[in-house]
Amino acid sequence: MDTELRLKKRRLIIAGNWKMNKTVAEGLELVQSLKRDLANVKEVDVVVCPPYTALSEVSKEILDSNIRLGAQNMSEHGSGAYTGEIAAGMLKEFSVRYVILGHSERRQYQQESDALVARKALAAHAASLKPIVCVGESLQERESGATNKVVETQVRGSLAGMTKDQAAETIVAYEPVWAIGTGKTASSEQAQEVHAFIRSILTSMFDEQISRRMRIQYGGSVKAGNAKELMSQPDVDGALVGGASLEARSFADIIKNSL
Ligand code: PGA
Numbered sequence: 001m002d003t004e005l006r007l008k009k010r011r012l013i014i015a016g017n018w019k020m021n022k023t024v025a026e027g028l029e030l031v032q033s034l035k036r037d038l039a040n041v042k043e044v045d046v047v048v049c050p051p052y053t054a055l056s057e058v059s060k061e062i063l064d065s066n067i068r069l070g071a072q073n074m075s076e077h078g079s080g081a082y083t084g085e086i087a088a089g090m091l092k093e094f095s096v097r098y099v100i101l102g103h104s105e106r107r108q109y110q111q112e113s114d115a116l117v118a119r120k121a122l123a124a125h126a127a128s129l130k131p132i133v134c135v136g137e138s139l140q141e142r143e144s145g146a147t148n149k150v151v152e153t154q155v156r157g158s159l160a161g162m163t164k165d166q167a168a169e170t171i172v173a174y175e176p177v178w179a180i181g182t183g184k185t186a187s188s189e190q191a192q193e194v195h196a197f198i199r200s201i202l203t204s205m206f207d208e209q210i211s212r213r214m215r216i217q218y219g220g221s222v223k224a225g226n227a228k229e230l231m232s233q234p235d236v237d238g239a240l241v242g243g244a245s246l247e248a249r250s251f252a253d254i255i256k257n258s259l
Contacts, residue, residue, distance in 0.1 A: 014044055014241065018072075021246055022051065024054050027057065028061055030246070038067065046067050047067070052072075055069065055091070069094065073100065073120075074087065077123070088129055100132045101133050102114070102117035102120075102135070107134075115157060125162070130171060132171045133170060134240070136176045159202075159205065167210050172215075174195055180220045182220075184220075192233035217240045221243070222254060223244050
């Protein structure tokens with residue numbers, strides 16, 4: 001990325017969403033390799049989001065590194081009779097700093113609504129966890145010209161009720177559903193167009209100073225080969241990486257190619 005653009009932009013945040021992959025042993029092996037490969041990377045916030053079961057061990061393994069920890073979901077509640085759920089305070093025990101909320105897979109398979117995502121995001125902030133709030137249109141919505149409408153509804157609904165200070169600490173991930181796990185990436189122009197649109201919504205919800213500080217990640221088939229071009233777009237401030245984050249070399253190459 002050219003120096004002038006980098007100075008103007010926000011610090012990149014590149015997160016690996018492992019989804020329902022990796023045993024503890026496999027997760028440890030992955031972060032051990034990442035620690036070696038990324039030891040000299042200081043310019044980017046690097047985050048890994050293992051499944052809950054690997055948080056404890058991965059947390060210990062990355063203690064002395066520049067890799068930070070994220071979770072893939074959390075409950076909107078602080079504690080109580082919610083079988084199978086995990087609260088923000090429990091994540092904090094493992095030094096988790098980020099939490100992915102409203103991923104399209106959760107919106108699709110667990111029927112998560114914008115209102116629920118907003119309640120979870122407020123609960124995350126209350127525990128000083130930074131939410132990574134995911135939004136994005138389906139293929140059918142894009143083809144019918146509804147992208148902006150869908151994304152605007154999701155951004156407004158999922159960040160509802162946040163203070164300006166909380167918004168500034170929130171990361172939005174634009175993940176077109178048709179690009180997730182399909183090998184189809186949005187072109188850098190398509191990504192930039194939606195990212196700029198999202199930033200304009202954030203300006204209208206909060207203010208320009210806040211929206212300029214907020215980081216908007218792109219997600220959907222990000223690979224080493226397309227990372228540089230995507231990350232060099234003025235409103236793209238990082239990546240949320242699924243498949244390519246499961247292997248140390250490909251995740252590390254994404255990060256190195258983004259510098
Ligand atoms: P992908 O997933 O990189 O495998 O497309 C991205 C995501 O779902 O966060």
